[in-house]
Amino acid sequence: MHDMSIASQIKALKTREFSSAELTQHYLDRIKRLNPILNALITVTEEKALDSAKKADRALNGDNNNELCGIPIVHKDIFCTQGVRTSCGSKMLNDFVPPYDATVVKNLAEAGTIMLGKANMDEFAMGSSNETSFYGSVKNPWDISRVPGGSSGGSAAAVAARMTPAATATDTGGSIRQPAALCGVTGLKPTYGLISRWGMIAFASSLDQGGPIARTAEDCAILLNAMASFDHRDSTSLRLPEKNYKDGINRPISGCKIGIPKEYFTGSLNPNVEATVFDMLKVLTDLGAKLVDISLPNTKLSVPSYYVIAPAEASANLARFDGIRYGHRCENPKSLEDLYCRSRAEGFGEEVQRRILIGTYCLSAGYHDAYYRKAQQVRNLIKQDFTKSFSKVDVIVSPTCPAPAFKFGEKSDDPVKMYLEDIYTIATNLAGLPGMSIPCGFVDQNPVGFQLIGDYLQETRILNIAHCIQRETDWHKLSPEEPS
Amino acid sequence: MRWDTVIGLEIHVQLSTVTKIFSGASTLFGAKPNSQACAVDLAMPGTLPVLNSKAVDHAIMLGLAIDAEIPSISVFERKNYFYPDLPKGYQTTQLERPVIGKGKIPIVLEDGTIKEIRIHHAHLEEDAGKSLHTGDFDSELSGIDLNRAGIPLIEIVTEPDLSSATEAVIFAKKLHSLVTSLGICDGRMAEGSLRFDVNVSVRPNGTNELGTRTETKNLNSFKFMEEAILLEVGRQIDILENGGSVIQETRLYNGETKTGYSMRSKEEANDYRYFPCPDLLPVAITASHLKKIRQTLPELPDERSTRLVADYGIGKSEANLLAVTKELSEYFETVAITSKNANQAANWTLGELMSRLNAANLPIIESPVSAEELGILIRRICDDTISGKIAKQVLDAIWKGEGTTDVIIKERDLKQLTDTKALNKIVTSVISDNPKMVSDFINADPQRRKKKLGGLMGQIMKRSKGQADPKRANDLLSHKLHQIINGEGN
Numbered sequence: 001m002h003d004m005s006i007a008s009q010i011k012a013l014k015t016r017e018f019s020s021a022e023l024t025q026h027y028l029d030r031i032k033r034l035n036p037i038l039n040a041l042i043t044v045t046e047e048k049a050l051d052s053a054k055k056a057d058r059a060l061n062g063d064n065n066n067e068l069c070g071i072p073i074v075h076k077d078i079f080c081t082q083g084v085r086t087s088c089g090s091k092m093l094n095d096f097v098p099p100y101d102a103t104v105v106k107n108l109a110e111a112g113t114i115m116l117g118k119a120n121m122d123e124f125a126m127g128s129s130n131e132t133s134f135y136g137s138v139k140n141p142w143d144i145s146r147v148p149g150g151s152s153g154g155s156a157a158a159v160a161a162r163m164t165p166a167a168t169a170t171d172t173g174g175s176i177r178q179p180a181a182l183c184g185v186t187g188l189k190p191t192y193g194l195i196s197r198w199g200m201i202a203f204a205s206s207l208d209q210g211g212p213i214a215r216t217a218e219d220c221a222i223l224l225n226a227m228a229s230f231d232h233r234d235s236t237s238l239r240l241p242e243k244n245y246k247d248g249i250n251r252p253i254s255g256c257k258i259g260i261p262k263e264y265f266t267g268s269l270n271p272n273v274e275a276t277v278f279d280m281l282k283v284l285t286d287l288g289a290k291l292v293d294i295s296l297p298n299t300k301l302s303v304p305s306y307y308v309i310a311p312a313e314a315s316a317n318l319a320r321f322d323g324i325r326y327g328h329r330c331e332n333p334k335s336l337e338d339l340y341c342r343s344r345a346e347g348f349g350e351e352v353q354r355r356i357l358i359g360t361y362c363l364s365a366g367y368h369d370a371y372y373r374k375a376q377q378v379r380n381l382i383k384q385d386f387t388k389s390f391s392k393v394d395v396i397v398s399p400t401c402p403a404p405a406f407k408f409g410e411k412s413d414d415p416v417k418m419y420l421e422d423i424y425t426i427a428t429n430l431a432g433l434p435g436m437s438i439p440c441g442f443v444d445q446n447p448v449g450f451q452l453i454g455d456y457l458q459e460t461r462i463l464n465i466a467h468c469i470q471r472e473t474d475w476h477k478l479s480p481e482e483p484s
Numbered sequence: 485m486r487w488d489t490v491i492g493l494e495i496h497v498q499l500s501t502v503t504k505i506f507s508g509a510s511t512l513f514g515a516k517p518n519s520q521a522c523a524v525d526l527a528m529p530g531t532l533p534v535l536n537s538k539a540v541d542h543a544i545m546l547g548l549a550i551d552a553e554i555p556s557i558s559v560f561e562r563k564n565y566f567y568p569d570l571p572k573g574y575q576t577t578q579l580e581r582p583v584i585g586k587g588k589i590p591i592v593l594e595d596g597t598i599k600e601i602r603i604h605h606a607h608l609e610e611d612a613g614k615s616l617h618t619g620d621f622d623s624e625l626s627g628i629d630l631n632r633a634g635i636p637l638i639e640i641v642t643e644p645d646l647s648s649a650t651e652a653v654i655f656a657k658k659l660h661s662l663v664t665s666l667g668i669c670d671g672r673m674a675e676g677s678l679r680f681d682v683n684v685s686v687r688p689n690g691t692n693e694l695g696t697r698t699e700t701k702n703l704n705s706f707k708f709m710e711e712a713i714l715l716e717v718g719r720q721i722d723i724l725e726n727g728g729s730v731i732q733e734t735r736l737y738n739g740e741t742k743t744g745y746s747m748r749s750k751e752e753a754n755d756y757r758y759f760p761c762p763d764l765l766p767v768a769i770t771a772s773h774l775k776k777i778r779q780t781l782p783e784l785p786d787e788r789s790t791r792l793v794a795d796y797g798i799g800k801s802e803a804n805l806l807a808v809t810k811e812l813s814e815y816f817e818t819v820a821i822t823s824k825n826a827n828q829a830a831n832w833t834l835g836e837l838m839s840r841l842n843a844a845n846l847p848i849i850e851s852p853v854s855a856e857e858l859g860i861l862i863r864r865i866c867d868d869t870i871s872g873k874i875a876k877q878v879l880d881a882i883w884k885g886e887g888t889t890d891v892i893i894k895e896r897d898l899k900q901l902t903d904t905k906a907l908n909k910i911v912t913s914v915i916s917d918n919p920k921m922v923s924d925f926i927n928a929d930p931q932r933r934k935k936k937l938g939g940l941m942g943q944i945m946k947r948s949k950g951q952a953d954p955k956r957a958n959d960l961l962s963h964k965l966h967q968i969i970n971g972e973g974n
Contacts, residue, residue, distance in 0.1 A: 080530045093529065100523060102530060199530040206762035234532050235764050313762055316562050319573020320527040324628070340566055363564070363757035372759060 181449020822859020
């Protein structure tokens, strides 16, 4: 059951090969066995899941048209779930139970999915290794001595370990694509504005975007159909005509122009990773696609400008966690200032505090122009680079990360080294473009990812190319040996 | 040394939208604490703001009314600071690109000259909540009421064009009249619907360089504003004349104790770290939308005043007073039409009626005397049914709900005594009953005789229970007295 894609599970549910209750119970059993080792989930909602599965089975026996009805799912713990603790990986929100659902959660519930639990993550989505979670690191199912990537490490690891067929995730600088790559699964970050941010706890509002992590591009398309919607409660939500993202994923890709940015194949890129990417390019040319050399000259500025803009926004977004209305409050505050200082110092971990400080500094009088304004200007240049390139090519491809998963502790003492993990993914967020990571092979038995970047709202295009690749390759079908 | 005063105002105007500026919660005043604060107002994790387009429309109306530049794009920014009644840890406001640019508001000074006060800009923002403390400030319990958090405000910033407390009050009243006429603010100052921050500095008479200013915040009545300015001007002059220097600071004024005190100095000022709010898109205002709003713009006080002068022929100063609110001028117009005497209508509305309303602290729309009834009352003066003096008694009776003009006049037999025969009788008896007064009159210097008439007139009015037509009685009395002087006898 758990090796099936969602597309196959949907068929099996429709033909009564198994029920949603059976499927749900199967995953809950796997979670019970694997989660103590992998720590991919912070909360398991067993009762709620079984209850929903029963309802889904009744609906399936009726005339339910929801494609996803009865399919289990895990939500990243950044999405608010009504009545279910939503921690955002932080001590600050250890006791926070939202009285509302995120739009993504609501959309997927209305589509009939079964929530199995909430996925572990880097605290407030700040991290690339899942080492910043208050609930402890998630282990990479392919090698439990290695990180799963971050910040959606729990989502990616849970899918990779077959604890769930799919998970929601969010991507601010690579937080869907990098863990998907490091765990050997498929993840999609849609165009900024395609998926509502309502109820998704903000890290950097102008960069945050929700998306699915699953096994295949086709599954991502099915999930995107349910997740994407115009939401009047999110002012940055895009109002678009209804669309089926599965339409056209089988289209032949011969003649398709694939851009290869020269700046993405230099410097810190692991040569073995590079080799797997070249193997994928071969798959693409065999399918008739054309490779076009392009240049994204401002790529080198993406990490520094991101690490001004994202912390700046975060410093304001996280100001609401002040110990006054909800969240962690220190014991016996002596004054208002003491209440603020200690509640925040105790409630936030080191990396979150670091980013709040960076952001506060960048926005301070006297530094605002040199950092924040300059970074925004660079952001525009990066967007222009992409706009220019997309006049010549249909998609841009690159490695997702410079290297496979690293060992725990390897980069946690060097924030800058950690920040460079996202060197290939960050520019996409700064530009607001859709990006995907699909498995493309292994380096030293650890999975690596292949990134596809599309033009605005060209999710169908990248899903189409990814799907065609996945028809020709088996990387996405491989699963790790069960750790014990 | 003589000193010049320089004043600039920042005015927070609470917009009378039904819902808050970034959430769907109600803006109704006076509800139970925190009953009108939704997840967005509480800044719960994951919540997002959505701009209330009505607030923007209100801002546009103000912009059009003050002949301001209205840029096609404005931007909301985050102003970051920590305070318990500021749930997000930042206030969503506007800084670099406000919704309303430069404009102007003309005011009429006491001597009748018109002065144009320049508006620097006006921007939209959200209000904060309210912190409440039990007992004294140091007591153990503090509460936070977030009903006010997210109420839309427009902050209007003037240039330092005002040169006295009186001018500042004239301006403030004009602005109050403007925003209430536009219907964008309920104008209830006691509820905080209009709050004034005053920036005050002084400089030696005739010099151009601005002195160091202080800002006194949150004055919510015209009276407190005037007192606070006078106090601050005096304080600054005292400092300067004693060789000291004014410190740039934020101050508060206590209207109860009539004292001002420092809240924080410039050195303690926050670095607000403004940056554009990524949750809100820039606000675009199109030419066609401006046109649409312009067409719905109600009559403004200045236009109304001009029309009242033109249509009713009343004086400019009366017209200005009547034009302050739509309700007052509508009241006046009904009185004028009913009474068929616009000047009397203006005098009675602004005089007798307003003084009774002010004493009872009632707004014009709650006047116990309807405009029609006041019109009829004035008509009864004009057609000599009653005197102005009796009319005031009748007005009191109507005010108390004792009946209508004509019923009260009839039931109480207040009709003026105009019958010559009856008047003659009273005048004759008063003359014969008051020989001392009569001889005083006769023996007086002819130029001073008029003054001596008063006592006898008083007797006539007393004897007629105030109903004698004063003009006719006066004519008859002086005619008879002159007959006596001329020895014509009866």
